[in-house]
Amino acid sequence: MSITILGGGGFLGAKLARRLARDGRLGGRPVEALTLFDLQPPPPVDAPFPVRCLGGDVSDPAALAAAIPPETRVVVHLAAVVSAQAEADFDLGLKVNLHGTLSVLAACRALPSPARVVFTSSVASFGGGQGALLPDDARQVPGNSYGAQKAMGELLLADATRRGMVDAVSIRLPTVTVRPGRPNKAASSFVSAILREPLLGLPAELPVGEDFAVWICSPRRAVEWLLHAMAMDTAPLGADRGVNPPGLSARVGDMLAALERVAGPDARALVRPAPDPAVAAIVGGWPAAFTAERARARLGFSEQEPLDELVRAFVEDDLKETRRDRGL
């Protein structure tokens, strides 16, 4: 089967590509070709099948037509302008997150039969705040443009699925933790930074209290969920193509305790309180927990591992590369 990963140059896209290259199969069937597409052509991946690496704009129909050739059976649509950027530049967010998804649909409609489309939506498409435990049928009232654009994309792809144009699954990813890379300006940056930076031997600032809770998943688990969504039986989804996968609702204090268990008290001591009311105001609106019953009980999505394993997953999968990339 032929697979295209849009946003294949990002950290999740690259992890997914490497995993497909390692497995050589998806859902019991051999992978015959892989296209990685991003703004810049993603680096090549060593695989037992041909890999094309293309650069282009996801909102450009011609670029997408090249990225989604007629034999494509699965499209993983990770290409997005992330939350902080979509908030800073409304038009760029609309262009990539909304018009990009419209272009993905247009390219998929040109295929001879409906492709599986796996769309990464987000926990940011919900409101609710710290007190919330959101059921699977919770209404999406996003408090940010990124979440609004993702919720619009979900509606578009669900309708296109109902019409038989595609066969879509929208996975509302939790805050992916521990993210490799560097601290950035995203309000959620600290969630990864308070684990990653101490594991690199560097200090990190904690802008919220230790009782603050966040809905998280590891990159490893996110890749498992994407692989599952790429091959799952979609009949049990019915009309609602959005999935809240079984992430983990974690208190910051518990994340730091896990850090200490895995890396010792010196690592834990590198995290210093630095209350930031602006960050707290933004992240305070995000829901901290979901029931995720449908994904668990009926759709076969695997459970996020406990916190100690989440920390160890970063050490095993990403620490060495992150150290090298950051010149440490």
Add this chain to the structure above:
Amino acid sequence: MSITILGGGGFLGAKLARRLARDGRLGGRPVEALTLFDLQPPPPVDAPFPVRCLGGDVSDPAALAAAIPPETRVVVHLAAVVSAQAEADFDLGLKVNLHGTLSVLAACRALPSPARVVFTSSVASFGGGQGALLPDDARQVPGNSYGAQKAMGELLLADATRRGMVDAVSIRLPTVTVRPGRPNKAASSFVSAILREPLLGLPAELPVGEDFAVWICSPRRAVEWLLHAMAMDTAPLGADRGVNPPGLSARVGDMLAALERVAGPDARALVRPAPDPAVAAIVGGWPAAFTAERARARLGFSEQEPLDELVRAFVEDDLKETRRDRGL
């Protein structure tokens, strides 16, 4: 104040325009100018203020810039491809219902200060079916492209409101009954036809059973809601700019009993059962009732009048004109 009605040539837009012309005021302030915009220039309205009648495509930015001049304070966005048409032509629905709303937002962003935008969304943006009593925070899982596109428009305008670009209210109109005009191919056509046709002395077919319930409002009530939304204090809406107004959940049997009370048993006898499983399958997915608590208790939307008054409203407001338009 300057007002623009997009879709000003439709039956609701025309009624709203005539009402503004009669009142000369909105929310205690004088109306200074009115622009009516539709695919074809709407017929002029006799008013104590200047009225411009423009023709154009709602998805054309230049046409919208002309329709929404800098002094505009209120935009009523009724322009839409309706449900049956959006289902028959996916691209046309996207063009008008989604890209049209994007163009409305673009035109409003060019205004010197945020305009009130009243957007007519629809009960069709929900699923649920006959058994449902939908709360105000019900998730929108539309079973048709029209509803999906309306829900996307709601998300866009709510986000634009949060960003201070507009001040939007999205009213999810029930099935407007009694609609003037003729029976058409819309699955909901019978809801008006079983009242309108007998009042015109003509037969009508009933494709569902008498126990079938539908969430309705009169054109008169819809106009009151639009006027209220055009001038209301929007602060109590908070982040969720969608409103389920207090319509009426009516059984078909009760609608026919009201017809008989208003127009006699001969009128009632003109409605003949003609079960149509295809129509029943479509309309069976629509929710038949909403709590509408927020609109009633906190937002000041008026209550739909009982069925006898709904029937009499058509006789008083629209029977003569409908008879003339149809050459009866």
